[in-house]
Amino acid sequence: MAVTLPPGPRTPWTPPRGDGSALRISRTPGRVGRTLLALALAVWFLLPLAPLGLWLFADRWSYPAALPEAWGLDGVRSALAQGAGPAFARSLGLGLAVSAVATPLGALAARALAYHRVPFPAAVNAVLFAPLALPAFAAAFGLNVLLLRLQVPPLAGVILILSVYALPYTTYTMRVAYGSHDLGFEEEARTLGATRWQVLARVHLPLLAPALARSAFLAFLIGWSDYLITLLVGGGAFITVPMLVASAASGTGNDSVVAVLSVTAVLPPLILLLGLGFFARKPPGGLS
Amino acid sequence: MSNDLVIDGLSKSFSSSSAPVLNNVNLALESGSCTAVLGPSGSGKSTLLRAVAGLEAPDAGRIVLHGTDLARVSPEHRGMAMVSQRPLLFPHLNVLDNVAFAATVRGVRRRAARTDAAHFLDLVQLEGYGRRPVTAISGGQAQRVAIARALAARPAILLLDEPFSALDPQLRSTMHELLVQLRERLAPTILMVTHDREEAAAVADRVALLSRGRLLQHDRVDLLYSRPVSLEVHRLMGGTNEITGTVRDGVHYSALGDLGLPADTGWPDGPGVLVIRQESISIQDNTRSSAEYGVPGIVTDIRVLGPRRLVTVDASGIRLQTEAPWGRPLGAGDAVRLTIPVSARALVPGQPDPGGPTTADTATAVISTGR
Numbered sequence: 283m284a285v286t287l288p289p290g291p292r293t294p295w296t297p298p299r300g301d302g303s304a305l306r307i308s309r310t311p312g313r314v315g316r317t318l319l320a321l322a323l324a325v326w327f328l329l330p331l332a333p334l335g336l337w338l339f340a341d342r343w344s345y346p347a348a349l350p351e352a353w354g355l356d357g358v359r360s361a362l363a364q365g366a367g368p369a370f371a372r373s374l375g376l377g378l379a380v381s382a383v384a385t386p387l388g389a390l391a392a393r394a395l396a397y398h399r400v401p402f403p404a405a406v407n408a409v410l411f412a413p414l415a416l417p418a419f420a421a422a423f424g425l426n427v428l429l430l431r432l433q434v435p436p437l438a439g440v441i442l443i444l445s446v447y448a449l450p451y452t453t454y455t456m457r458v459a460y461g462s463h464d465l466g467f468e469e470e471a472r473t474l475g476a477t478r479w480q481v482l483a484r485v486h487l488p489l490l491a492p493a494l495a496r497s498a499f500l501a502f503l504i505g506w507s508d509y510l511i512t513l514l515v516g517g518g519a520f521i522t523v524p525m526l527v528a529s530a531a532s533g534t535g536n537d538s539v540v541a542v543l544s545v546t547a548v549l550p551p552l553i554l555l556l557g558l559g560f561f562a563r564k565p566p567g568g569l570s
Numbered sequence: 571m572s573n574d575l576v577i578d579g580l581s582k583s584f585s586s587s588s589a590p591v592l593n594n595v596n597l598a599l600e601s602g603s604c605t606a607v608l609g610p611s612g613s614g615k616s617t618l619l620r621a622v623a624g625l626e627a628p629d630a631g632r633i634v635l636h637g638t639d640l641a642r643v644s645p646e647h648r649g650m651a652m653v654s655q656r657p658l659l660f661p662h663l664n665v666l667d668n669v670a671f672a673a674t675v676r677g678v679r680r681r682a683a684r685t686d687a688a689h690f691l692d693l694v695q696l697e698g699y700g701r702r703p704v705t706a707i708s709g710g711q712a713q714r715v716a717i718a719r720a721l722a723a724r725p726a727i728l729l730l731d732e733p734f735s736a737l738d739p740q741l742r743s744t745m746h747e748l749l750v751q752l753r754e755r756l757a758p759t760i761l762m763v764t765h766d767r768e769e770a771a772a773v774a775d776r777v778a779l780l781s782r783g784r785l786l787q788h789d790r791v792d793l794l795y796s797r798p799v800s801l802e803v804h805r806l807m808g809g810t811n812e813i814t815g816t817v818r819d820g821v822h823y824s825a826l827g828d829l830g831l832p833a834d835t836g837w838p839d840g841p842g843v844l845v846i847r848q849e850s851i852s853i854q855d856n857t858r859s860s861a862e863y864g865v866p867g868i869v870t871d872i873r874v875l876g877p878r879r880l881v882t883v884d885a886s887g888i889r890l891q892t893e894a895p896w897g898r899p900l901g902a903g904d905a906v907r908l909t910i911p912v913s914a915r916a917l918v919p920g921q922p923d924p925g926g927p928t929t930a931d932t933a934t935a936v937i938s939t940g941r
Contacts, residue, residue, distance in 0.1 A: 470658045472645040473623050474672040474723050484675070488662040 337541030357538025361546070364526060364539065370546055373506050373522040376440065377550070380505030383445040385498045388452025389490075395453070396460035411450045418447070422514045429515065439515045444508055448501035455500060459493030495558055503551055523547045574759040575599040575622070575727055580631035582617055582783075591617045592628070593783040599727070604753060604760040605788075606774035608767065610806070614783040615763040619731050622761060623650050635726060646675075651720035652729040655736050657712035659704040665715050666691065666700030672723035690718040693755070694748065710741045714748070721756065730762035734769065746772045767808060779803055795847060796913070797835070801920050804845045810891045811851070813844040817917060825886045826865050831915050842917040850914030851892035853881060856905040864907035865890075872900060883908060 337343065338357060340350030391410060394400045413421070422443060429439040471485045472478075487494070509524040527543045530536045577597040583590045591614040599605050607615040620626040622633055624645035633640045640648055651672070659668045666687050667674075673683035684700075691700055694714040699707060707715065713733060720728055734742045750773060753760070764770050770777050771791045778788040786806070787799045798804040801812065815824030817837050822829045822844045829844065831837045856866060867885035874880075878893045883906060890908060894900065 464658070466654065466656065466658050467660060469623075469625050469645075470652065470654070471660075471671070471675075473625070473648075473650050473652045473729070474675065474719065475646045476671075476675040477646055480675050484671075485660060489660075491662075 334541050334544060337538050338545060340538055340541075343537070357542045360536075360539045361526075361530075361542040364530070365521060366523070366526060366543060366546060369521050369523045369526045372520060373524070373547075374550065376444070376508070376512070376522060377502040377504075377506035379441045380444045380448050381498045381501040383441060384448035384452045384501040384504070385494060387445070388449055388497055388501070389456045389494065391449070391453045392456030392460050395457055396463075397465075410453050413447045414450050418510050419514075422511045426515050436516045437520060440508075440512050440520060441505075443511050443515055444505050445501070447508075447511070448504040451500040451504065452497040455497040456490075456493055459490055463490060492561070495561065499551075499554055499558055502554065506551060507547070574601045574636065575761070576632075576634040577618070577622070578632040578634065580618065580621060580628050580633065582614070582621060582626060582628050590629075590783050592621070595631070595780070595783070595785045597778055597785065597788060599759055599761060601759055602757040603776065604749075604762065604774045605776045605778055606770035607761065607763045607778045607780055608765065608770045608806075609780035610765060612782075613780045615765075615780050616731055618780070619652070619729050619761065619763050622727065623652050623729055624648050649726035650729055651723040651725035652731060653713070653716045653720045653733045655732045657704075657709075657716035659712055659715055659719070661704055663704070664700065665696070665702050665704060665707065668704060668715055669700075669719045669722050671719060687718070687722055690722040691715070693721065693752065694718045710737055710745065713737065713745065717748075717752070721752065721758065726759065728758045728760045730760060732763055732765065735764070735766065742769070743772075749773050779806060781806060797916050798845060798918055801843060801845070801918050804916075804918060809845055810848050811846040813846070813888055813890075815842065815844055816840065817842045822915070822917065825888050827886075829910065829915060830912055831917060832912055837917050843920055845916050845918055846890075846910055846914055848880070848891045849893050850911055851890065852909045853883070853892050853894050853898075853900075854907045854909060855898075856907050864909040866905065866907050869900060869902055869904045869906055871902060 336350055339353050339355065341354035341356045342352040343350040391406075395403055395407065400406050425443055426439070429436075429442075434442070467485055467489060468481050471481045476484065507524055508522075509528055512520055512522050513525060523543060523546055527540065527547055530540045530543055575598070577595055580592050580595040581590055582592040593614075595614075595618060597605070607618060609615045617626055621628050624640065624643065635649065659665075660671065663671065666684055669687035669690050670680070670683035673686055674680060678686070688697070688700055691697055694717055696711060696714055696718065699711065699715075704712065704715070717733070734745045737745060746769065749760075752758070753773075760774075762770075762774060774791060776789060777791050777794050779786045779794060781802060787794060787803045789797070794803065795807055795809075798807060798809065804812070813822070813824045813826055815822050815826075817823075817831070818839050820831050820833065820837055822831055822842065824844065826844075831844075854864060865885045867883035867890065869881055870884050870889075871882040872879050873882075875893065878895055879900070881892050881894050881900060883890050883892065885908060892908060900906075
């Protein structure tokens with residue numbers, strides 16, 4: 283039976299080549315497989331955007347033509363005529379408002395959970411994450427009645443309910459961040475003479491800024507992309523981009539308008555995502 | 571010399587532990603002195619430091635700085651600065667702005683704070699490192715920056731919580747030298763926590779030995795070794811030789827014979843344990859010329875301690891240990907004579923417990939020697 287012996291004086295041990303752990307050394311079949319998978323995913327994500335991009339500038343594109351038969355900006359003009367501009371502003375405002383409410387609340391909840399400052403943390407966790415399990419329609423329908431009886435203005439009701447829906451995401455994101463946050467930095471700052479507020483502004487927030495940005499982004503997405511709650515609780519008076527998209531998509535012959543509105547719906551989150559990626563890569567120690 | 575800091579009857583318990591972490595600790599720090607709080611893991615030394623910094627609220631006792639009780643003073647107003655085992659440099663600030671942090675939170679203009687910080691970086695021999703991100707410096711450099719940052723805060727008391735324990739021995743020696751130089755130039759009052767006896771001896775004037783939350787002895791470094799007040803202190807300081815006997819008229823009588831005690835101290839008559847540091851006992855051949863000196867014995871064991879050897883000798887049924895340099899050939903079964911200088915003898919009350927008085931590794935395992 284063949285026995286593998288550890289390297290002895292006569293068989294010097296040679297370290298594996300490459301940087302870092304030997305476990306991360308890539309073998310050819312694995313490398314090829316990963317590259318193919320990455321390409322397939324890229325095609326899967328990008329392919330639907332190609333007809334969308336073409337429809338933006340297509341005044342006429344009938345089957346079976348491979349490319350638009352008439353180019354123009356009729357779709358953009360129609361979208362603007364249907365109120366795309368104000369709807370964009372409302373959606374942006376709604377996303378920012380939900381982000382502004384849900385991010386600090388999520389951070390506070392996460393801090394309390396991370397540092398075991400809440401009684402019955404399992405129950406609190408369950409309540410915080412309940413909106414994920416609850417069907418949005420059921421929650422919105424029930425709460426709508428309640429908000430009407432309490433005479434809460436529709437817009438405030440929309441922001442309130444969407445913030446509750448965003449809370450699980452912001453809490454989870456911040457909980458992970460607080461899990462790896464070292465309180466020693468804050469103690470160090472206190473002994474160096476910083477007050478509680480100075481510690482918050484000059485140590486706590488800068489250290490948690492990437493997580494706060496991720497959390498705010500997720501909350502923004504909840505507000506920006508919501509359709510059902512805005513429609514039900516807003517009473518149809520508060521028209522946002524997703525509502526315009528749904529309205530246009532439900533009719534026929536509106537393909538270019540739907541394309542314009544869809545791109546309008548995609549752009550702000552995409553820009554925010556790119557910004558998030560850019561700032562997340564900023565080298566540490568650069569702020570002063 | 572006046573006392574900068576007085577710790578009076580400090581006690582602290584945590585709900586997770588039945589025994590108090592600090593039990594009626596009393597300590598006074600002279601202005602400009604360096605006191606090392608030495609103790610094994612879990613002895614409460616870090617809790618003591620955190621209580622002084624205002625990061626832990628004591629259950630009882632007072633911490634008085636320049637005559638002011640700090641009970642209701644928040645950490646940022648105590649005039650302390652702390653350096654921990656981890657440098658805890660703020661990762662979003664560069665080296666210079668880390669050092670300038672204390673000044674900027676005090677409201678000093680940024681340019682003036684940076685000029686001042688550069689001076690402290692020079693002090694820790696890191697001139698020119700100011701613009702580097704804190705991730706671009708080594709562990710030793712990071713600890714230097716942490717010291718510079720603490721000194722730049724002009725603390726009334728500089729608190730050091732095992733600041734060099736994560737560094738390699740060579741770097742640690744360099745940092746000890748740096749601390750000695752900083753003391754010569756700035757004369758800060760320092761309270762340092764360490765579990766390393768050699769580190770305490772290298773940088774501190776006085777050592778406060780803590781065990782299970784109790785202060786066992788607060789004394790000069792040399793006295794802690796040569797005049798322990800109890801067997802526990804002797805063992806925690808790494809002493810291995812304990813000889814039961816009786817004292818009469820300044821002479822200790824035991825199976826080793828009549829051994830005179832140092833005349834500079836009045837030793838009480840009665841039963842007492844003679845303690846002798848193993849480094850103080852010298853070993854000689856049992857030749858005719860040395861026959862009239864020292865205690866005869868037979869070598870029973872030799873263990874290597876790097877540059878020295880720990881030699882165990884059976885002397886009239888008593889196990890003694892001595893540290894001997896390399897050079898002289900020694901082996902188990904050799905007949906030798908042990909010379910015990912009078913100044914190396916000390917008496918402590920109590921009985922050595924049979925479980926572990928003279929095993930070398932009992933005490934050394936409790937507090938590291940730093941070797």
